[in-house]
Amino acid sequence: MIEGNWGEEIVFWVSGGLAVLGALGMILSKKAVHSALCVALTMINLAILYVANSAPFLGMVQVIVYTGAVMMLFLFVLMVVGVDSSDSLIETLKGQRLVAIVLALGLAILLVAGVGAGLTDVVPVGLDETNGVDGGNVQGIARLLFTDYLVAFEVTSALLITAALGAMVLAHRERWLPRASQQELSKARFLGPGHPGNLPSSGTYARHNAVDTPALLPDGSPSDLSIPGPLVARGDVRPIDHHEVEQIESLGGGPK
Amino acid sequence: MTESQFGVFGIDPWWLVLLKVLVIFVMLVLLTLFTIWWERRVVSRMQNRIGPNRVGPFGLLQSLMDGFKLALKEEIIPKAAHVGVYWIAPVISATAAFLAFAVIPFGPTVAIFGVETPLQLTDFPVSVLYILAIASIGIYGIVLAGWSSGSTYPLLGGLRSSAQMISYEIAMGMSFVAVFLYAGSMSTSEIISAQEPIWFAVILLPSFLIYVTSMVGETNRAPFDLPEAEGELVGGFHTEYSSLKFAMFFLAEYINMVTVSALATTLFLGGWLAPWPLSLWESANTGWWPLLWWLVKVQIFIFVFIWLRATLPRLRYDQFMKFGWKVLIPASIIWIMIVAAARVLRNDIELSNRQLLIIGAVVIAVLLVVSWFAQGAIDRREAVRKLVRDEIENRPYDAMAGGFPVPPMPGQQAALTSRRSGSPVVQQEAIDG
Numbered sequence: 001m002i003e004g005n006w007g008e009e010i011v012f013w014v015s016g017g018l019a020v021l022g023a024l025g026m027i028l029s030k031k032a033v034h035s036a037l038c039v040a041l042t043m044i045n046l047a048i049l050y051v052a053n054s055a056p057f058l059g060m061v062q063v064i065v066y067t068g069a070v071m072m073l074f075l076f077v078l079m080v081v082g083v084d085s086s087d088s089l090i091e092t093l094k095g096q097r098l099v100a101i102v103l104a105l106g107l108a109i110l111l112v113a114g115v116g117a118g119l120t121d122v123v124p125v126g127l128d129e130t131n132g133v134d135g136g137n138v139q140g141i142a143r144l145l146f147t148d149y150l151v152a153f154e155v156t157s158a159l160l161i162t163a164a165l166g167a168m169v170l171a172h173r174e175r176w177l178p179r180a181s182q183q184e185l186s187k188a189r190f191l192g193p194g195h196p197g198n199l200p201s202s203g204t205y206a207r208h209n210a211v212d213t214p215a216l217l218p219d220g221s222p223s224d225l226s227i228p229g230p231l232v233a234r235g236d237v238r239p240i241d242h243h244e245v246e247q248i249e250s251l252g253g254g255p256k
Numbered sequence: 257m258t259e260s261q262f263g264v265f266g267i268d269p270w271w272l273v274l275l276k277v278l279v280i281f282v283m284l285v286l287l288t289l290f291t292i293w294w295e296r297r298v299v300s301r302m303q304n305r306i307g308p309n310r311v312g313p314f315g316l317l318q319s320l321m322d323g324f325k326l327a328l329k330e331e332i333i334p335k336a337a338h339v340g341v342y343w344i345a346p347v348i349s350a351t352a353a354f355l356a357f358a359v360i361p362f363g364p365t366v367a368i369f370g371v372e373t374p375l376q377l378t379d380f381p382v383s384v385l386y387i388l389a390i391a392s393i394g395i396y397g398i399v400l401a402g403w404s405s406g407s408t409y410p411l412l413g414g415l416r417s418s419a420q421m422i423s424y425e426i427a428m429g430m431s432f433v434a435v436f437l438y439a440g441s442m443s444t445s446e447i448i449s450a451q452e453p454i455w456f457a458v459i460l461l462p463s464f465l466i467y468v469t470s471m472v473g474e475t476n477r478a479p480f481d482l483p484e485a486e487g488e489l490v491g492g493f494h495t496e497y498s499s500l501k502f503a504m505f506f507l508a509e510y511i512n513m514v515t516v517s518a519l520a521t522t523l524f525l526g527g528w529l530a531p532w533p534l535s536l537w538e539s540a541n542t543g544w545w546p547l548l549w550w551l552v553k554v555q556i557f558i559f560v561f562i563w564l565r566a567t568l569p570r571l572r573y574d575q576f577m578k579f580g581w582k583v584l585i586p587a588s589i590i591w592i593m594i595v596a597a598a599r600v601l602r603n604d605i606e607l608s609n610r611q612l613l614i615i616g617a618v619v620i621a622v623l624l625v626v627s628w629f630a631q632g633a634i635d636r637r638e639a640v641r642k643l644v645r646d647e648i649e650n651r652p653y654d655a656m657a658g659g660f661p662v663p664p665m666p667g668q669q670a671a672l673t674s675r676r677s678g679s680p681v682v683q684q685e686a687i688d689g
Contacts, residue, residue, distance in 0.1 A: 033341070033403060040396065047389075060385035064429075068392025069422060072399065076418050079403055079411060138381050138442065176645075176665065 011052045019045035036074050043067045054127040057138045200226040203240075213238045216245070264365060265379045265445075272368060276377045280357050288510040292319040295562045302566040323503060331499035336406025345404060346497065346504035349397025353511035356390040359383035360518045361445050363528045363546035375528070375547060379445045384432055387519055388425070391474065395421045397508065398476075398483065398493050405496035413492025416573065417476060417483030423580040424473035424480075430588035431467035434460045434595045435523050448527035457524035462591045464524045466584055468560075471516040473580065475509065477561055479568035480576060517557030518550075525553050 022042035026035045043066045050059035134140040190196045203213030214222035300307030308315035363375035402414015439450035457464040473480040484492030494505045528546030653668040664670040
């Protein structure tokens, strides 16, 4: 490594460190959104490591799929659930800690064994050698996906399609009556008791907060529709000062 | 495809890399200032107004002055904001916008201070995917801004934009596939060299149209600007942002416009290659001239953006999503299948163009016949459904249908029952009337 590429070492320590920090932050942060952001940070740094290891396709797909789609959907759900909803800290699954510890240990053993075997038994041929077989990283992945791992690839896609179909079935609602068209909605609005269009906006002569100042009709009387209901209920509506209106009209050269 | 194609990249001396980075940065900022002015002038002209014409010649310095004003404004941070995320959101947005330009080619190899170098910061085998990846990081800025503002309208804007950008990114990514198939590469410089005789916009017209539509959705521009729909959401995700942070979102939006225009130019309009009558001139594709062709093509796209904004009303949200999922995505999938099938037939089975056309005609004829029969089947099924529906609607309401308490169907009227006896009571209107 001394005469090797020192740029690669810098990338490894910076990105690797950030990835570990993101992983720790994901577990330790209290807000779900912060956890999601930490995962995104980890994913991006893993992608950088992939690119540094001559696997640009994997790196880019990692960012597009995991950071761009999966984590974004997580964020989406978190936002729908609500900003201030607090997480329940009561464990509903009995004995989940024990199961989690056992599974974590199993995963750790698998990882250590796998990486250990990779470090001792396998003789590395070098990244250029591996990528050079098919004339490039992208071509190599494409060949493996569509020859040696074709069945696994297709089974995975079948699994994903099944999941998508399941989600659609769960979210599906049979429409009983045909959907009201825009024309029907508009007719109903005009026939109904409410105001057919937008309510008139509040006063244009406001000196303070315009929302509490009624708009004036052409004859000079205030329009009740222009004031939000809650303000009327609170008694926060500003009375029209006709002297003020005249003053402003004379300033602006409005209707005499 | 071989290593030699990328041999021209990654060998620049360090000062040249720095110079390129600096030039791209300055160019993007200047293009943003110019685009804001250009947009305001063009929209004004289309609306019979004059537009900014006070600061500098033709008002050219107006956006610069507006930028200064924005930067010097008071910064207001809402009390309910989640401060850390609130700070980082505009940074993510602006950074991602600049990053995407690293792989956009501006021209062929030229000599800069005696060093032969391509007019492109860098390139690698998957650079178009890199742009997609950076775009998907850029969405985080908008979504986090919406979430962290601690306010309702920004949250709704952020939600809309995440849904919108994910949906349109799919159609956008799919429109690239046909280009990849024809270019045999995902690197921007190779895609341009693959368009030497004819642009992909001509041979892959459906892909081009799908990309142009989805790029408007991807940049949140009118008529797809639902995340910031002023009439509904005040300012959408950036409602609670002011001063320099707002300026960063503003900058990001305009740079993104330039980026997607540059990508469209690269993928479909031959990048820096000279357009047809000019390409007859021998040195049109050498030296610094291509930079001009590139700039003109990008500006045409930006003009289309402005034109759309001045012309079209904003779409309704459900119509917009329906358009993305039920029109754009299926259309791209079918188009990719056609392109892939045509290529396999031509390359592996070696059919001539004429045989291909005959096969295409047969396939279309079969599809027409099938769709005719399918329409008949759909009509019959709809008629049966209508019968069943009418039958059920005309049935009187049974509150315990099937042995379970059930609500009335649409069109059925639930009879009011007395709480004590459970027997029907006379309705209030009947008494009043």
